[in-house]
Amino acid sequence: MKYLDEYRDPVLAQRLFAEIRRITTRPWAIMEVCGGQTHAIIRHGIDQLLPDQIELIHGPGCPVCVTPLEMIDKALAIAARPEVIFCSFGDMLRVPGSSGDLFRVKSAGGDVRVVYSPLDAVKMAQQHPERQVVFFGIGFETTAPANAMTVVQAAKLGLRNFSMLVSHVLVPPAIRAIMESPTCRVQGFLAAGHVCSVMGTHQYGPLVEQYRVPIVVTGFEPLDVLEGIRRTVAQLEAGEANLENAYARAVSAPGNLPAQQILAEVFEETDRTWRGIGRIPMSGWRLSERYRAFDAEERFEVGHIQTAESALCRSGEVLQGLIKPNQCPAFGKQCTPRTPLGATMVSSEGACAAYYQYGRFEAHA
Amino acid sequence: MIDLDGWVCPAPLRDYPTIVMGHGGGGKLSAELVEHIFLPAFQNGTLAQLGDSALLEVGAARLAFSTDSFVVRPLFFPGGTIGDLAVNGTINDLAMSGAQPLYLSAGFILEEGLPITQLAAIAERMGAAARNAGVTLVTGDTKVVDRGHGDGVYITTSGIGVVPAGLRIAPDQARPGDVVLVSGEIGLHGMAIMSVREGLEFGTPLMSDCAPLHDLVATMLAANPNIHALRDPTRGGLAATLNEIARASGVGVRIIEAAVPIPAEVRAACEMLGLDPFYVANEGKLVAFVAREAGEAVLAAMRAHPLGRNATIIGEVVAEHPGMVVARTGIGGTRVVDTLVGEQLPRIC
Numbered sequence: 001m002k003y004l005d006e007y008r009d010p011v012l013a014q015r016l017f018a019e020i021r022r023i024t025t026r027p028w029a030i031m032e033v034c035g036g037q038t039h040a041i042i043r044h045g046i047d048q049l050l051p052d053q054i055e056l057i058h059g060p061g062c063p064v065c066v067t068p069l070e071m072i073d074k075a076l077a078i079a080a081r082p083e084v085i086f087c088s089f090g091d092m093l094r095v096p097g098s099s100g101d102l103f104r105v106k107s108a109g110g111d112v113r114v115v116y117s118p119l120d121a122v123k124m125a126q127q128h129p130e131r132q133v134v135f136f137g138i139g140f141e142t143t144a145p146a147n148a149m150t151v152v153q154a155a156k157l158g159l160r161n162f163s164m165l166v167s168h169v170l171v172p173p174a175i176r177a178i179m180e181s182p183t184c185r186v187q188g189f190l191a192a193g194h195v196c197s198v199m200g201t202h203q204y205g206p207l208v209e210q211y212r213v214p215i216v217v218t219g220f221e222p223l224d225v226l227e228g229i230r231r232t233v234a235q236l237e238a239g240e241a242n243l244e245n246a247y248a249r250a251v252s253a254p255g256n257l258p259a260q261q262i263l264a265e266v267f268e269e270t271d272r273t274w275r276g277i278g279r280i281p282m283s284g285w286r287l288s289e290r291y292r293a294f295d296a297e298e299r300f301e302v303g304h305i306q307t308a309e310s311a312l313c314r315s316g317e318v319l320q321g322l323i324k325p326n327q328c329p330a331f332g333k334q335c336t337p338r339t340p341l342g343a344t345m346v347s348s349e350g351a352c353a354a355y356y357q358y359g360r361f362e363a364h365a
Numbered sequence: 366m367i368d369l370d371g372w373v374c375p376a377p378l379r380d381y382p383t384i385v386m387g388h389g390g391g392g393k394l395s396a397e398l399v400e401h402i403f404l405p406a407f408q409n410g411t412l413a414q415l416g417d418s419a420l421l422e423v424g425a426a427r428l429a430f431s432t433d434s435f436v437v438r439p440l441f442f443p444g445g446t447i448g449d450l451a452v453n454g455t456i457n458d459l460a461m462s463g464a465q466p467l468y469l470s471a472g473f474i475l476e477e478g479l480p481i482t483q484l485a486a487i488a489e490r491m492g493a494a495a496r497n498a499g500v501t502l503v504t505g506d507t508k509v510v511d512r513g514h515g516d517g518v519y520i521t522t523s524g525i526g527v528v529p530a531g532l533r534i535a536p537d538q539a540r541p542g543d544v545v546l547v548s549g550e551i552g553l554h555g556m557a558i559m560s561v562r563e564g565l566e567f568g569t570p571l572m573s574d575c576a577p578l579h580d581l582v583a584t585m586l587a588a589n590p591n592i593h594a595l596r597d598p599t600r601g602g603l604a605a606t607l608n609e610i611a612r613a614s615g616v617g618v619r620i621i622e623a624a625v626p627i628p629a630e631v632r633a634a635c636e637m638l639g640l641d642p643f644y645v646a647n648e649g650k651l652v653a654f655v656a657r658e659a660g661e662a663v664l665a666a667m668r669a670h671p672l673g674r675n676a677t678i679i680g681e682v683v684a685e686h687p688g689m690v691v692a693r694t695g696i697g698g699t700r701v702v703d704t705l706v707g708e709q710l711p712r713i714c
Contacts, residue, residue, distance in 0.1 A: 010697060045697070094706070116638065222696050
């Protein structure tokens, strides 16, 4: 597979590992922000091949993991309504709310469908004028443009039976919240490459300056991740803090301007609760005044639903790198991949699920 | 504290009080149904072996007996139909114990409104598949359900085969030192179905690999009978199969990721959809656990057979980490290849 295999080349990877080993003289804690990067790190076993001094902290960039319990409960309430066809990306279906997950709603008679594109939901709304079609719009700046387009499309078509349950979140406020935390251990960031391909890199310069923390825009293939780590370590070892772009083949400084334009039109900033972390001011998007009619929270009157997180689950501290998953008292006991308390145990790249697997392996090895 | 590995509650219903789609996904939820509902209810040693087919001693004969139900949508797909699957699927379940398949039954659940021409086309394909494989469809049944209560047609086939004397191929027979072989490229059936179901188009159309494997197995056994375990990686894919054998035999499995043959189209489709080809279904491939000294002979025999041309050794059995499958990744790291809880879900990020 051209354009992918080139970024998985074992010889080049070994060269990068050697270079990282050569320049590392002290312990460093680096956070990869995006869930896609965490997936690559686990999927290719990158973390095990790094020098022991390099600690990778899996950041809050998995949209499945950070979608708050409350929002899942809203989704469950809407999906259970008989007139609703509830559409979602696949991996949201197994995330537990406080009373089960979307699979369970489906099993109880709810019409829950997996879609690959939000535009499929619009098509469905056209095909089923007698039903209410709701799309679960989650994710970071990466998935937002397609969701914004979908709402614009629905408006153009005058669809009255389409709406979106919006739970969009933004990377820069999360980085700010992590750096503001008094217990913050993160010394450098691998910024999420695909988020930056949409938004550009200008939002990160002020963070670098304010917190004196290196931020390296990084891609998702093994060589991309290694190059991001190498550049971050090089800065840390030199005592520098700069914004660098190690994913120039996809990311330009200004980003994707037409996408930004449509985002500004369809969404407006709002406070958002992050699962396990709590409320971060202006850290997400909701539909703007102009498109508010497509807001599923208002249409189905689920705004009042409020849910507290499990007191046992400490995924918030895990997501901030404050504790290792196996330091949580529920880890491997009340909380396992089969009985997850928090979303970090649900998705295969969630920090807790990954730890659970490797812990079992290392116990035997 | 709940010890999940030793957990024997008769009702495995902590997460789901009703059946969810994942119970049919071939992952942990499917295994829980078998372990906690069917095994206790049916209690017998033959079933408890959990082979692809049951082994029965009847008089002097050793019979393999198996059943499988087919609920694929769409009914016609690139490379086959639900009829081909129904015949070849049960043949393959029998073949995985080394049996020579002989007779099949077929039960049809038809949905009101199904065009007769579609049923005729499916039946024709079943007949052709049976003749091609040298098995006979000797008994059957038909039921009709109300419109809206089925996807056109569901088929259940059962099959009987004869196991040669002295042969013992079973999921619990893998031993440390065995080599692990796969008979060809993985992921074709699942991605072919998904591409038509989701209307995805790729440069080269993906075709199901649906095929009967008993002749390939006979060829392998003729080359060297020192084959310990065989399984066709259908639902849950290669990953589920390797885990099942590792668990049943109480051994660890180590594979080299780069050695597993995956067609470029399957890899591309999986990358796009956020799926892992190790978990995608196959319908014409087998995984073999073979005594190390027999490995080369069996591999050569497979490669000389039309259904094993791309056969290759993908790993080995070890005494360490029993019940676990560990892969060496392309860049030299390791990852645990676990069984999924339910169905594989496309990743968002």
